[in-house]
Amino acid sequence: MKITLQHVDHIYQEGGVSETAALRDVDLTIDDGELVAVIGHGGSGKSTLALLMAGLYQPSSGTVELTGSKDPEHPFRSVGLVFQYPEQQLFGESVFEEVAFGARNQGTAEDYLPVKVREALEQVGLDPDVMWYRSPFSLSGGQKRRVCIAGVLVMDPQLIILDEPTAGLDEGGRKWIAQLVRRLNEEGRTVVWITHNMAEAAEVARRVIVLKGGRVLLDGPPQQVFSEEETLMSAHLTPPPAARLVRELQRRGWDIEASAVTVEGAAEEILSHLASGKEGGHA
Ligand SMILES: Nc1ncnc2c1ncn2[C@@H]1O[C@H](COP(=O)(O)OP(=O)(O)O)[C@@H](O)[C@H]1O
Ligand SMILES: [Mg+2]
Numbered sequence: 001m002k003i004t005l006q007h008v009d010h011i012y013q014e015g016g017v018s019e020t021a022a023l024r025d026v027d028l029t030i031d032d033g034e035l036v037a038v039i040g041h042g043g044s045g046k047s048t049l050a051l052l053m054a055g056l057y058q059p060s061s062g063t064v065e066l067t068g069s070k071d072p073e074h075p076f077r078s079v080g081l082v083f084q085y086p087e088q089q090l091f092g093e094s095v096f097e098e099v100a101f102g103a104r105n106q107g108t109a110e111d112y113l114p115v116k117v118r119e120a121l122e123q124v125g126l127d128p129d130v131m132w133y134r135s136p137f138s139l140s141g142g143q144k145r146r147v148c149i150a151g152v153l154v155m156d157p158q159l160i161i162l163d164e165p166t167a168g169l170d171e172g173g174r175k176w177i178a179q180l181v182r183r184l185n186e187e188g189r190t191v192v193w194i195t196h197n198m199a200e201a202a203e204v205a206r207r208v209i210v211l212k213g214g215r216v217l218l219d220g221p222p223q224q225v226f227s228e229e230e231t232l233m234s235a236h237l238t239p240p241p242a243a244r245l246v247r248e249l250q251r252r253g254w255d256i257e258a259s260a261v262t263v264e265g266a267a268e269e270i271l272s273h274l275a276s277g278k279e280g281g282h283a
Contacts, residue, residue, distance in 0.1 A: 001068040001158040008062035022048040024214040035185040037201035038194045040211035041236040054081035080157030086144040095131040102155040120154035161192040198240040202261035223259040242266040
């Protein structure tokens with residue numbers, strides 16, 4: 001499913017004393033099947049963008065349009081949003097109720113709900129038998145996230161938006177999320193992954209959108225976006241360590257391409273440079 005934003009402004013408390021323009025003149029098209037990372041400093045408008053894409057907010061001006069929804073009458077029902085804070089999403093008395101909610105809303109028959117919930121919990125690596133009756137509020141931060149994701153996956157969204165799903169998770173949790181994001185995309189879903197972690201964005205996404213002050217500052221493949229070091233710095237963002245390493249070697253006189261953004265990519269560049277025997281020169 002494709003999403004198109006045209007001239008989107010979003011203003012909170014319009015006309016009030018605390019009026020805030022969270023998004024300004026945003027033009028974006030995300031095509032069916034894309035895997036996009038959205039990055040930006042706190043307050044740059046990422047969550048507002050997510051809420052607009054999910055149809056939960058209406059833009060103050062401009063349009064948000066979905067094409068290719070399997071439910072053309074209600075296209076936003078094909079969008080799933082995993083909220084930034086699990087507390088924004090969780091409300092159920094039990095994990096079962098929590099995850100069943102979305103499926104029930106979609107009209108899933110009551111006796112079929114347990115099957116759907118079980119499937120969704122398995123997709124996020126939670127044991128249904130252990131989780132079923134537990135209160136979502138009694139779970140660890142990582143488990144809460146997984147329940148939130150299951151609550152969205154149970155609706156089988158064509159476009160899924162995850163708003164900083166790795167925040168507060170340890171290394172293992174972050175790796176798991178990165179794998180999940182990849183898998184969801186491989187299953188044919190369009191994925192918008194909001195993150196503040198440049199290395200994660202570089203490794204997983206094929207396109208990176210950078211927001212600054214509610215505007216799109218950069219938009220392109222990770223190699224291109226992360227080479228714009230100064231522009232990123234102006235948005236209080238630092239390119240991923242691997243990209244910085246390669247650029248630093250280049251600055252010090254190595255004749256290599258500064259396009260690597262991942263650790264693997266940087267290793268490739270360095271090894272092929274060493275193999276070419278060009279490392280002798282000191283700048
Ligand atoms: N409900 C709200 N009411 C008023 N201002 C808001 C609200 N939500 C967000 N904002 C403001 O809008 C701007 C963008 O916020 P947000 O979309 O949450 O950014 P991000 O997710 O990148 O941190 C910020 O200045 C924030 O303070
Ligand atoms: Mg946010």
